[in-house]
Amino acid sequence: MTLSLNGIVGRGEFERMLDISVADGEVLAITGPNGSGKSTVIHTIAGLIPLRSGKLQSDGTTWDEPATNTWIASENRTCAVVFQDIRLFAHMSVISNVAYGLRARGVRKDEALSRSETLLARVGLTSFGNRRPNDISGGERQRVALARALVLEPRVLLLDEPLSAVDAASRSGLRELLPELLSGFAGSTILVSHDPADVEALASATLQF
Amino acid sequence: MRVWGTVSDVAVQRRELKFKKPGIDRFFHFVVTTGALVSLLVLGLIAVFLFLRGFQIFKDMGLSFITGSLWEGTGAPGEPTTYGIAPMLVGSIVLSLVAVVIALPLSVAAALFIEFYTAPRLKKFLVSLLDLAAAIPSVIYGLWGFFILAPRATEWAISLNHLFGWFPLFHVPAPFFDGSPFIGGMVLAVMIAPIITSVAREVFSQTPPDQISAAHALGGRKWSAIRYVALPFGRSGIIGGAMLGLGRALGETVAIYLVVNIAFKTNLNILFTGSGNIASMIALKFGEASQYEVKALLAAGFVLFAFTLAVNMFATYIVNLSKRKSA
Amino acid sequence: MTTPQKPWKKSVGLRLLDGGFAVLGLTLSGLVVLTSPMAGPEAVGFVAIPVIAIINFLRVFREGATARMNALATTLIMSAFLFLITPWLSVMGTVVSRGRAAIYSGFFTHDMRITPPKSALDMGGIKHAIIGTVIMVLLASIISVPLGILSGVYVTEIRGRFTGLVRFITQAMSGVPSIVAGLFVYSTFVLFFESYSGIAGAISLAILMIPTVARTSEEVLKLVSEDLRFAGYALGSTQSRNVFKVVLPTVRSGLVTSAVLGVARVAGETAPLLMTAQYFIASKTNPFDGPIASLPTYIFNMFQTGNRNSVDRAWGAALVLLGLVFVLFTFARVVTSARRRR
Structure with missing residues (x-):
């Protein structure tokens, strides 16, 4: 069992009791209407908002446990997030965006760049390295965001509506790419989506909000 | 067709009604416009007046008013009279540059500290402290500079000269270290640092929190998030703040007058005694100036005014640019 | 988010x-x-x-x-x-x-008319400097606060033909070195009347204050929502009525703040006063009657005199001046935060 979350997540007035566990190679889909708190789960696991109570564990390491005042800072968790609103760094080139996490973890510059290039090739953006996020299409930005997360080789991959910020034309391309990327991914994945078709295509288990 | 015509008639009538202002409104407009124009006039007049009064000097001295380094005579007939402000112009620039070079890195770091390393309540207190530090009158900074900073800074200058004297900037022709551009620049640095710090902090505070949390979620520590997100985002704000500080330093009078040995000479050895800026020169000379010399001082004032104005305009432009970017 | x-x-x-x-x-x-x-x-x-x-x-x-x-x-x-x-x-x-060290019971009630700067610290005081500063700052405010606020109202409410120009000039003038304002008044006023005076000092301070007041009051007036303005017009109000009864009262505390900040800025100005009001050892209240003292020029003069006791007097006056600036600042802050809470 790789990732397990048993407790209450919440933001502001909103609270929800959860008991989930995701094994290696498994994709847990969380579905539900907008505003039902799906993103809150993602942000809690990523360490951007605190767990209200209970326990969050990965690979036997406790990330959050309010009862014992255990908190692992966001940057020290072996997870990577693809945000719903993408959040690329607008002032950096595409390749620097992808390499950011590696550089932040202390990987040497040339190695970080070459690994980033490999990842960009895998998401089909081979010659995009020097472009700026504002100069590429929404679908391409989403691919960069995927590469930026996957290049870290995280144990936990958190995908927040990876297809929602994308126009219909690029969506079909991403629909083909995502299963390919996920099947090659060894860790646990949590996918948030409100689209039953995506869930059908990608998930090995589903949690209805 | 008939119906359409009626509708537009009504509309026209309405519009006319709206445009006929009642008398009280016309009076109100008159008062407000007059007030605005009076302030416009007062402020615009200064620039025009300085230029017109100084014009005779610009005409008489030509370009040597800027490039010359002699200030002699009263303009009485038969007396050789030359006015050139080069030493003081250079002095203004050297003093302000020393100030900005010292203040900028410290201010940016302090802004980062206040914005990203402090709890909200401490942050609020420190922001008030910044405002207050920016409001301390320059005569008090001058007093403090003379009695508290200068004795210590002279020691530092001696050590600097001891270590780096081979470098032309830190060379001194004779062992006199008091009242140097270095010390004057340090006092200016203390004075402008609050301005740079608050502008930089304000820009940093507009860094999108989404981007910072994205940086953390990808494994970035605090420094990494600052280095790759906050600093690039705030770059133009930092430059703008530095320019605003530069503008303030360029026009400073009293602090320089009290701390620096005002000497009418071009001094590029920043550790060596004696320097001055245009503002302090005006304060020094106006009392005993002849009518013609007053015109020369007005011309110098115009040069200072134009220079500061250009720096400030540029600074405002850059700060606004970064504000628009974040909006 | x-x-x-x-x-x-x-x-x-x-x-x-x-x-x-x-x-x-x-x-x-x-x-x-x-x-x-x-x-x-x-x-x-x-x-x-x-x-x-x-x-x-x-x-x-x-x-x-x-x-x-x-x-x-x-x-x-x-x-x-x-x-x-x-x-x-x-x-x-x-x-x-x-x-x-310099402050004793008589520090605020004596001037330097019969006390040489070097005499012991239980004699003389800063009464004349405080009176001078109050007079000049008051006069400067009387000139500049209405003008500054009218400029702000013009730019935000009337938005007439000169809006861009007014905004540009106030922006540009707010960075003018104070010595330039002093020099301007010196070469017009002081040389024309052949005398330093409190009114000349007040004018030079007013020149420095107008841009501050104009800019801050514009900022404040911009915060009034358009809905509030239109609500007034929709009820058939005239523009002047609307401005005086709706817009200005809503931002009253903000305008007070802008005036206070303007005062705080000029209260410590030294250079322009050296060129316009100079310094005088005795108390006087007539701003048209020759040179007049102020806190900053008192500090400057006592420093220049340069003996131990006069320098102590300078520090004493500096403490009073800093206290004044601090009080003005705290006042502005309290007014502002009271408005936020409302």
């Missing part, structure tokens, strides 16, 4: 550990300074920054390159901050500690 809330703050123990290492660094630097030709507390500071940076760097050495960079950067940022606030605290501390 997710603002990271942080329960994962450093624990008290970790903070103590950080502090302990900082103390260790300071002690080490102290030892270094004692065994070298350098001297003084500031030398310890200079040495301590790199020493503590290196200590923190080594503490996280095993955690990898980014941890090391992070430790280094954190130490440097904190030291730079401490380095920077030291002079400000020093200024305020010195003014208080040295200024206290």
Whole structure:
């Protein structure tokens, strides 16, 4: 069992009791209407908002446990997030965006760049390295965001509506790419989506909000 | 067709009604416009007046008013009279540059500290402290500079000269270290640092929190998030703040007058005694100036005014640019 | 939007550990300074920054390159901050500690008419300087506050043909060196009447105040929502009625703040007053009657006199001036925060 979350997540007035566990190679889909708190789960696991109570564990390491005042800072968790609103760094080139996490973890510059290039090739953006996020299409930005997360080789991959910020034309391309990327991914994945078709295509288990 | 015509008639009538202002409104407009124009006039007049009064000097001295380094005579007939402000112009620039070079890195770091390393309540207190530090009158900074900073800074200058004297900037022709551009620049640095710090902090505070949390979620520590997100985002704000500080330093009078040995000479050895800026020169000379010399001082004032104005305009432009970017 | 809330703050123990290492660094630097030709507390500071940076760097050495960079950067940022606030605290501390010596019961009720600057500190005072400052600042406010606010109203409410120009000029003039304003008034007013005077001083201060008041009142007036304005018009109100009964009352406290900040800015101005009002040893209330004292020029003069007691007097007046600026600032802040709460 790789990732397990048993407790209450919440933001502001909103609270929800959860008991989930995701094994290696498994994709847990969380579905539900907008505003039902799906993103809150993602942000809690990523360490951007605190767990209200209970326990969050990965690979036997406790990330959050309010009862014992255990908190692992966001940057020290072996997870990577693809945000719903993408959040690329607008002032950096595409390749620097992808390499950011590696550089932040202390990987040497040339190695970080070459690994980033490999990842960009895998998401089909081979010659995009020097472009700026504002100069590429929404679908391409989403691919960069995927590469930026996957290049870290995280144990936990958190995908927040990876297809929602994308126009219909690029969506079909991403629909083909995502299963390919996920099947090659060894860790646990949590996918948030409100689209039953995506869930059908990608998930090995589903949690209805 | 008939119906359409009626509708537009009504509309026209309405519009006319709206445009006929009642008398009280016309009076109100008159008062407000007059007030605005009076302030416009007062402020615009200064620039025009300085230029017109100084014009005779610009005409008489030509370009040597800027490039010359002699200030002699009263303009009485038969007396050789030359006015050139080069030493003081250079002095203004050297003093302000020393100030900005010292203040900028410290201010940016302090802004980062206040914005990203402090709890909200401490942050609020420190922001008030910044405002207050920016409001301390320059005569008090001058007093403090003379009695508290200068004795210590002279020691530092001696050590600097001891270590780096081979470098032309830190060379001194004779062992006199008091009242140097270095010390004057340090006092200016203390004075402008609050301005740079608050502008930089304000820009940093507009860094999108989404981007910072994205940086953390990808494994970035605090420094990494600052280095790759906050600093690039705030770059133009930092430059703008530095320019605003530069503008303030360029026009400073009293602090320089009290701390620096005002000497009418071009001094590029920043550790060596004696320097001055245009503002302090005006304060020094106006009392005993002849009518013609007053015109020369007005011309110098115009040069200072134009220079500061250009720096400030540029600074405002850059700060606004970064504000628009974040909006 | 997710603002990271942080329960994962450093624990008290970790903070103590950080502090302990900082103390260790300071002690080490102290030892270094004692065994070298350098001297003084500031030398310890200079040495301590790199020493503590290196200590923190080594503490996280095993955690990898980014941890090391992070430790280094954190130490440097904190030291730079401490380095920077030291002079400000020093200024305020010195003014208080040295200024206290000059202040006695008669400091506010005597002037320097019969007291030479070098006489003992239980004689003479700053009554004349306070009166002069109050008169000139008051006159400057009477001139500049209405003009500044009218400019703000013009730019935000009337938006006439000169809007761009008014905005440009006020923006440009707010950065004008104060000596330039002084020089302007000197070469017109003072030379024409062949006399320094309080009114000349007030005019030079007003020139510096107008842009401050105009800009801050524009900022404040811009915050009035368009809905509120249109609501007035929709009820058939005239524009003047609307401005006086709706717009201006809503932002009254903001306008007070803008005036107070303008006063705070000019109350400590020295250079323009040296050129326009000069200095006078006795109290006077007539701004048309020759040179007149003010707190900044009093400080300047006592400093220039240069003997021990006169310098102490300068510090005493500096304490009063700083206190005045502080009170004005606190007042502006209280008014502003009262408005926010409403």
